[in-house]
Amino acid sequence: MASDVDGAPLVGRTDLVTSVRSALLGTVAQGHTAAVFLSGESGVGKSRLLREVGAGLRDAGALVLTGACLDIGDASPLHPLLQALRRFDAELTASHARTASAVRGLLGMFAEETAGSDGAGALLERVSRGLHLIAEGRPLVLVLDDLQWVDRSTRQLLLYLLAGLGDLQVSVLAAVRAESLQGAHPLRRVLTELRRLRTVQVIDLAPLDRAATEQLAAAVVGRPLSPDAADLVWQRSGGNPFVVEELARDLREGRVGLSDTLREIFLSRVDALPQHAHAVVHAVAAGVEPVEHWLLAKVVRLPEDELIEAVRAAVAHRLLVGADDGYRLRHRLVAEVLEHELLPAERAALHRRYAEALTAAPAELHQARLAHHWRLAGEPARALPAAVAAAEEAERLHGYAEAHRHWSAALHLADAPAAGPAVDRVTLLERAAEAAHHCGEHARALALLEELAASDAGRPACELHIRRARYLAAAGRSALAEAEYQRALDNPDCTPRERATAAAHLAELLLHLGRYADAGRRAREALELSGEVEGSTSEVVLASAALGFSEAYLEDPDSGLAAVRRALEIAERAGQPEDVACAYLHLAELLTGPLNILEEGVVVARRGAERVAELGLGRTYETRLLAIATNGLFRVGQWAEAEKVVAAALRHRPSGADAVELLLARCRLSVGYGDIEAADRDLDAVATVLAGGGARHVIPLLTLRAGLAMWQGRHDLARQAVQRGLTESRSDDVTILAALVWHGLRAEAEAHASRTVDVDRTAVRRLREAADRVARKSASAPPAVRSVVDGFLALCAAEVSRLDGSDPELWARSVTEWDRRNHPYPAAYSRLRQAEALLARRGRSATAGKLLRAAYQVAQGLGAVPLTSEIRTLAGRARVSLEERDTASGASATAASSDGDELAVLTAREREVLAAVAEGLTNKEIGQRLFISERTIGVHVSHIFDKLHVRTRVQASAIFLRNRPA
Structure with missing residues (x-):
């Protein structure tokens, strides 16, 4: 199997190509012989590596002769060398007359005599002399493919040349299929002998890793793969490049089934196995990996010695992998191929043996495997209780994704005609919906809830309202969720416990929407109701965290922060995963948001993400905590680290409100970097998910829209986004409102500077009024909140001055405000505008140059390409050198170079x-x-x-x- 579909790139082997090339050329250049033998399974890329290395050696001036062995034993002595010489002769031109003569002379010698005419030693000596004439002093490299089929004469020639008997500087690069070297294969002895030579390497070529597999598949398909497609290619291929390329080509061409090429290749490999090994591979393919040795013995029913020998053969043929925990197929694709090779009765019999063996060994019982095998054995009545037990087992271990899968399987089994006695389908629906909610399958949770409501007409309406509200909130449909919570609270049939639950969850939702005063009122109501209900720990945690956040923002930061920390302590003691996650979320948001304690907030967010991942909430709360960490890192100027965090979080493939938080965090980075296409894509995705969203998400979305539009020169679009944000959303979060107002005033100032769009004086008036409202609202806010708002208000005042002649003093004030808060990006932007104002007044050009250089250094360090471009443009107009560094700035490229680190x-x-x-x-x-x-x-x-x-x-x-x- 050659791995070179459609000119696919060589992936994951760059370092190996370089090291092999160096090993071959370096040794020969010193007057010695050398050899590298590449061993590996079919399709792992040996032939491709031979071509890549051979091409590099030719470019380096070596004479490379390339041939391949044939699967016909000793019928064709020295066939690969003859083939290589004929290919080389065909490539020679008239200018290579001397070399052509030597090649034809050696070919003529082969035509005149057989390998036994003068004895093997004489033949090998003559071949060596002929190769010496052909090389003409150049390094000579023999490249041989499919060495597992090498004939006896070629084996002898290799030993002769590599032992230095031929007085010839030669290298050998050869590939051999590992699965073909079984038993007493003569090449095994040859390789053993050659390994003793210091200049010989035998390299076992491993499959590609996960990242390289995805990269190769994406190159063949012509676009990045979806996460699901990437997972499937990795699981099916095991990293084998040939299989990866075949699967990727199927994806590209829209084929759903397995290609005939792959099917026939793997069937032929299985058919080549001894009889008992054949049975072992079929059994492992039907099992749940890893298949323990004792379990395999129960299924195949072979004597121990015969079983071990059969497993050894399957491993040697590179179809099975053995480890301490059991056996696995090297490629899961083998299971797909073999699935259709057994009769239905044979498959059912295999699964029945697995199920009976697991049932008979209670110490080894694994409910998920048991349910799987009973189901495929055609016995849903025995599979159903195992599926329920597997789901409950997964929930105990906080494996909510697995629990959701098992509950769904149980629902399917309960519907089977042969399921046996009636089961409580209502309970199954209830548990499946809750597991789907916890693992981030929000749409599925809502669908199951509707089915539950239809199946159980007598279920209390209040409980359904609360559940529906929770699932809607997680899906990002905040307005509908708020309405559902209110219906629960208005329902006279609600119990005190249900009312406390609804009030606590509603307080959390309102906090999430940025309505901190409303959240505080609902939290107090929830705490009052919880005091009347025994065992309402979850309600107390949610309400305490919401109330603490509200107080910290609106009244007393220290008291509020202490309350949120206490809520986290209570949650940790109680041990309910969602309570712990919610408390961590509010604490991290409070530190990185209103209190502006960014470094500690990032640490708490990342620590909380690790904790909730342990609790099985990786796809939901972990992603939201990592989004908080990303935003904190962005604000303190650690953009590269923020990029890593958001990339790690996106691998969970979040949905609903969790995806919104993460996409907004990534979009901030994209806008800062100037990656317009990526930012636009994320904003469109957020807008799609945010149907019915609140100000907490809508205002940042519109602010980013405005910022992106300004970098594109679309000041009219920026104006529209800001105006929509001011009229459509209400929020107590004056920080996000202040940022929106700044973007609006900046858009008008940019329009004025560009002279392409008229300034909207009405919009300016409304924005200034909005800035005044923000100032009044923030006047009573805690100092930490007021501090950040003051920074944005300083920017607003300075942007207004640009409409009538920019005031450098106002920009200097903004610089001071943001430097004091250690927010490098707005500080660098303010320095740019201050320099611009100074240069416009034709004075203090030295100060302007200093400001531009400082801003440029920060923008470069962040990777803020649009801001860097603006700084360069202004510096070019003002003839300011951005590379100069004064003694005060210190950290410069010149200083770095002088230390030797460019x-x-x-x-x-x-x-x-x-x-x-x-x-x-x-x-x-x-x-x-x-x-x-x-x-x-x-x-x-x-x-x-x-x-x-x-x-x-x-x-x-x-x-x-x-x-x-x-």
């Missing part, structure tokens, strides 16, 4: 990108490796070129290689 000017993320550039990867390949869009990689590469003062990838790579650690 890469010191790059951020951590830029170093990662440059390292990949130095490997020769394309932007697309780098993006797939680092989980970033190709467009963003282009931004990083441009930024790297600017900082290193280079124009090409080769020049940038040279600097990286010169400066990387030894």
Whole structure:
């Protein structure tokens, strides 16, 4: 199986190609012989590596002769060498007359005599002399494929040459299928002998890892794979490049089933097994991996010695992998192929044996496996209780995704005609819906809830309202959720416990919507109601966290923060996963938001993410906590680290409100980087999910829309987004309102500066009134909240001054405000505008230059491409050099260079990108490796070129290689 479908790129082997090439050329250059033998299963990429290395060796000036062995034993002595010489002769031109003569002379010698005419030793000596004439002093490399079929004469020639008996500087590069070297295969002895030579390497070529598998598949398909498709390719292929390429081509061409090519290849490999090994592979394919040895013995029913020998054969043929915990198929694709090779009765019999063996060994009982095998054995009545037990087992371990799968399986089994006695389908629906909610399958949870309501007409309406509200809130449909909670509270039939639950959850929702005063009122109501109900720990946790957040924002920060911390302590003692997650969420939001204690907030968010992941809430609360961490890192200027955090969170594939938080966090980075396409895509996705969303999400969405539109020069669109934000949403969060107002005034100032769009004086008046309202509302806010709002109000006042002649003093005040808060991005923006104002007044150009250089240094460090571009444009007009550094600024590229590290000017993320550039990867390949869009990689590469003062990838790579650690 050659791995080279449709010219697919060589993935994951770059370092190996380089090391093999060096091993072969370096040794020969010193006058010695050398050999590298590549061993591995079919399709792992051996032939492709031979071609890549061979091409590199030719480029380096070596004479490369390439041949392949045939599966016909000793019928054709020295066939691969003859084939290589004929190919080489066909490639020679008239200018190579001397070499052509030597080649034809050696070919003529083969035609005149057989391998036994003068004895093997004489033949080998003559072949060696002939090769010496052909090489003409150049390094000679023999490249041999399919060495498992090598004939006896060629084996002898290899031993003769590599032992140095031929007085010839030669290298050998050969590939051999590992699964073919069974029993007493003569090549096994040859390789054993050659391993003793210091200049011989035998390399077992491993399959690709997960990242390289996805990269190769994406290259064949022509676009990045969806997470589900990537998972499927990885599981089915096991990283085998040939299989990856075949599966990817099926994806590209829209084929659903398995291709005939793959099916026939794997069937032929299974058919080549001995009889008992054949049975073992069929049994493992039907099992749930890993299949323990004792369990396999019960299923195949072979004597121990015969079973071990059969397993050994399956492992040697590279179909099975053995480990301490049991046996696995090397490629799950084998299970798909073999599934259709057994009669239905044979398959059912195998699964029955598995089920009976598991049932008879209670110490080894695993309910999920038992349910699986009884179901496929055709006995739903025995599978159903096992599926229920498996779901309950998963819930005890906080494995909600697994629990949801098992509850769904139980529902399906309960509907089977042969399910036996009637089951409580209402209970199954109830448990399945709750598991779906916990694992982030919000749409599925709502659908199951509606089915539950229809199946159980007598269920209290209040309970359904509360459940529906919780699921709607998690799905991001906040307005509908609020209405459902209110229906529960208005229902006279609600119990005190249900009223406390509804009030506590409603307080949390209102907090999430930014309505802190309303949240505080509902939280107090919930705490009062909880005092009348025994065992209402969850309600107390939710209400305490909401009330603490509300108080911290509106009244007393210290008291509110202490209340949220107490809520977390109560939740941890009680141990309910959702309560713990909710308390961590509010604490992290409070620290990174209103209280502006960013560093501690990021630490709490990341610690909380680890904790809730342990509790099985990775797809929901973990992603939201990581979104909070991303926003905190963004604000303190650690954009590269923020990128890593958001990429890790997105691997959970969140949905609903969880996805909204994360997409908004990623969009902030994209807007800052100037990746317009990625930012636009995220904003569209958020808008789609946010039907019925509250101000907490809508205002940031519209603020980002405005910021993105301004970088595009679309000041009219920015104006529309801001006006919509001011009229459509209500929120107590004056911070997000202040940011929105700043963007509106900035849009009008940019319109004025561009002279392409008229300033809307009515909009300016409304925005100034909105700024005044924000100032009045923040006057009574705690100092931490007021501090951040004052920064935005300083920006607002300075932007207004741009409409009538920008005031440098107002911009200086904004610089001071943001420097004091350690928010580098708005501080750098303010320095740009202050310099612009100074230059417009034709005075203090030295101060303006200093400001521009400081802003440029920060923008470069962040990777803020649009801001960097604006700074460069202004500096160019003013003839200010951005590369100069005064003694006060200190940290500069020049200083870094003088210390010997030319890469010191790059951020951590830029170093990662440059390292990949130095490997020769394309932007697309780098993006797939680092989980970033190709467009963003282009931004990083441009930024790297600017900082290193280079124009090409080769020049940038040279600097990286010169400066990387030894």
